[in-house]
Amino acid sequence: MSAKSIDKLMTGMxxxxxxxxxxxxxxxxxxxxxxxxxxxSWHFLTSPAKSFEAGGGIGIQLFNSFYLxxxxxxxxxxxxxxxxxxxxxxxxxxxxTDVVRTAIExxxxxxxxxxxxxxxxxxxxxxxxxxxxxxxxLALTMFNLPLLTRNVxxxxxxxxxxxxxxxxxxxxxxWETVVHVVIPEALPGILTGxxxxxxxxxxxxxxxxxxxGQSAPALNFGDWNPLHIASPLNPxxxxxxxxxxxxxxxxxxxxxxxxAVSAGASAVxxxxxxxxxxxxxxxxxxxxxxxxAG
Amino acid sequence: xxxxxxxxxxxSRSAKLERRGRLLSLACISLIVxxxxxxxxxxxxxxxATFFTNKVNLISFLSxxxxxxxxxxxxxxxxxxxxxxxxxxxxxxxxxxxxxxxxAVGAAIFMTEISPNLGKRILQPVIELLVGIPSVVYGFIxxxxxxxxxxxxxxxxxxxILAGTFVLFVMILPTVTSMTxxxxxxxxxxxxxxxxxxxxxxxxxxxxxVLRAAMPGILTGxxxxxxxxxxEALAVQMVIGNAALLPKDLISPxxxxxxxxxxxxxxxxxxxxxxxxxxxxxxLxxxxxxxxxxxxxxxxxKGEMK
Numbered sequence: 001m002s003a004k005s006i007d008k009l010m011t012g013m014x015x016x017x018x019x020x021x022x023x024x025x026x027x028x029x030x031x032x033x034x035x036x037x038x039x040x041s042w043h044f045l046t047s048p049a050k051s052f053e054a055g056g057g058i059g060i061q062l063f064n065s066f067y068l069x070x071x072x073x074x075x076x077x078x079x080x081x082x083x084x085x086x087x088x089x090x091x092x093x094x095x096x097t098d099v100v101r102t103a104i105e106x107x108x109x110x111x112x113x114x115x116x117x118x119x120x121x122x123x124x125x126x127x128x129x130x131x132x133x134x135x136x137x138l139a140l141t142m143f144n145l146p147l148l149t150r151n152v153x154x155x156x157x158x159x160x161x162x163x164x165x166x167x168x169x170x171x172x173x174x175w176e177t178v179v180h181v182v183i184p185e186a187l188p189g190i191l192t193g194x195x196x197x198x199x200x201x202x203x204x205x206x207x208x209x210x211x212x213g214q215s216a217p218a219l220n221f222g223d224w225n226p227l228h229i230a231s232p233l234n235p236x237x238x239x240x241x242x243x244x245x246x247x248x249x250x251x252x253x254x255x256x257x258x259x260a261v262s263a264g265a266s267a268v269x270x271x272x273x274x275x276x277x278x279x280x281x282x283x284x285x286x287x288x289x290x291x292x293a294g
Numbered sequence: 295x296x297x298x299x300x301x302x303x304x305x306s307r308s309a310k311l312e313r314r315g316r317l318l319s320l321a322c323i324s325l326i327v328x329x330x331x332x333x334x335x336x337x338x339x340x341x342x343a344t345f346f347t348n349k350v351n352l353i354s355f356l357s358x359x360x361x362x363x364x365x366x367x368x369x370x371x372x373x374x375x376x377x378x379x380x381x382x383x384x385x386x387x388x389x390x391x392x393x394x395x396x397x398a399v400g401a402a403i404f405m406t407e408i409s410p411n412l413g414k415r416i417l418q419p420v421i422e423l424l425v426g427i428p429s430v431v432y433g434f435i436x437x438x439x440x441x442x443x444x445x446x447x448x449x450x451x452x453x454x455i456l457a458g459t460f461v462l463f464v465m466i467l468p469t470v471t472s473m474t475x476x477x478x479x480x481x482x483x484x485x486x487x488x489x490x491x492x493x494x495x496x497x498x499x500x501x502x503x504v505l506r507a508a509m510p511g512i513l514t515g516x517x518x519x520x521x522x523x524x525x526e527a528l529a530v531q532m533v534i535g536n537a538a539l540l541p542k543d544l545i546s547p548x549x550x551x552x553x554x555x556x557x558x559x560x561x562x563x564x565x566x567x568x569x570x571x572x573x574x575x576x577x578l579x580x581x582x583x584x585x586x587x588x589x590x591x592x593x594x595x596k597g598e599m600k
Contacts, residue, residue: 003495007495010497013400017396017400017404018401018404018413018416020397021467022416022420028427031435031439032431032435078322079322080322081322082319082321082322082323083319083323083325085319086316086319086320086322090316090320100326104326106584107326107329109521109525109583109586110580110583111524112525113527113552113555113556114525114579114580117555118336118337122336125564142329145326146326172308173311173315174312175314202428203430205429206528209528210560214560243430244430246430246431247430247528250434251531263434269428269431270428277422
């Protein structure tokens with residue numbers, strides 16, 4: 001075969017591969033939405049799950065997912081900001097910084113089940129938080145922190161050095177320059193990273209099954225005192241999230257309509273994650289336009 | 295006292311703020327490093343107890359194939375052979391990497407060399423969406439589509455390494471693809487121009503120049519994908535069948551380190567041998583993730599030296 005016909009053949013192959021991947025995603029999304037959406041209704045989204053009979057909903061799990069997300073972002077965002085600022089602005093080029101970077105790299109590549117087991121050992125057993133939202137939020141923080149930190153650092157590094165010089169020339173200290181000049185400029189990038197991180201946290205399950213637990217006790221949505229045991233805001237109650245729920249009903253299989261419930265829950269989960277992705281793209285661009293002259 | 299002298303002798307408000315801010319950011323970064331250390335110390339102290347407290351032989355732990363921590367053999371030694379899980383984990387990892395690599399590299403070539411326009415408009419968002427889909431959803435689709443298909447085509451239960459490979463293939467595809475794209479984009483334009491000027495066709499240029507130059511980057515991407523596959527827990531656990539047996543073929547139920555961990559740790563008592571043995575598996579998982587990390591660094595260094 002001549003070089004030219006091989007070239008044609010391989011080009012065709014590459015088009016085929018690209019087509020297969022697009023079809024794969026279309027198939028995945030199509031399957032989940034076609035199977036799941038008919039099952040999604042207001043009743044499904046708001047009523048509690050049932051263990052041994054059909055017709056249960058995902059109301060409590062949905063609330064737990066969002067509450068856990070908010071709590072873990074409250075803990076991880078300030079930490080990631082601080083750590084990112086240190087790496088981008090203060091860290092000197094020496095072996096200590098190398099060790100720190102390696103540690104972050106290792107943490108980001110740890111399997112999430114190991115992070116979950118560590119959370120189980122330390123927060124659930126050692127600190128006696130039990131299977132609780134707090135343990136889950138701390139485990140998710142460890143899972144999310146390295147990626148957020150790297151995102152903050154990268155966003156800060158994108159800011160031109162002249163901006164820092166301008167701040168310093170005005171007599172601001174380095175910290176004031178970072179807070180008042182560099183961070184506002186880097187904000188769209190930081191925000192995009194945070195929203196993508198939120199999407200990742202929302203779908204995470206392996207880190208949660210032994211920290212936030214696999215049960216969803218009944219909640220009283222009229223009682224918002226965080227200290228009451230049935231209150232939705234109580235951080236010390238066990239809280240099964242949506243992703244954990246899908247895993248659990250599929251591996252236990254005692255629910256007669258497990259397939260339908262997990263299809264519905266998967267559809268809700270995917271729509272939520274897609275919404276996070278779109279929001280990150282659209283919100284980042286829009287914020288950037290508003291804050292710059294562009 | 296002279297106000298100027300006083301101002302010189304005391305720290306200004308601004309300098310205090312600077313010190314406080316610096317300390318604050320240092321505290322954040324130290325916390326992260328501390329957490330990493332703590333993870334290693336805690337998991338290692340639990341995982342090593344199997345060998346030091348329960349006197350299990352390390353060699354037999356790694357090479358025996360009977361996983362029954364509750365049962366003792368004729369010599370009174372508990373049977374904790376992790377070989378089935380080790381084989382299962384490495385099996386799904388390598389197989390899924392072998393399946394995913396041609397697709398990922400092909401897609402990356404398509405996006406950078408063949409049609410950057412279609413690549414940016416269609417394939418890029420497709421890859422980003424694939425990353426975003428949560429692993430339990432992949433597991434659920436595997437359970438409700440792939441397992442029944444394998445059952446009808448090959449017989450058996452449908453659960454096993456083949457099903458796990460399929461699920462992991464889709465999960466690591468975006469990781470490997472996007473890293474390969476970065477590697478291909480980093481190849482300087484004049485390499486391609488030189489090859490084309492010599493009369494090479496596009497495919498000759500891609501296969502003999504671009505891929506060759508981007509090889510370290512592509513290998514890094516594949517190892518990253520393998521690390522992800524090795525550590526993935528729930529999606530694999532849902533389709534692999536969870537039988538701690540040495541896998542005979544690809545379609546009989548097997549297990550991985552992660553699947554045994556997720557299904558076992560809640561059912562054992564803290565401090566018992568059954569529990570310690572599971573923590574040893576977690577330690578093994580931790581060490582493997584470290585090994586993948588070292589491998590990536592080594593490839594990076596090798597690639598740099600050209």
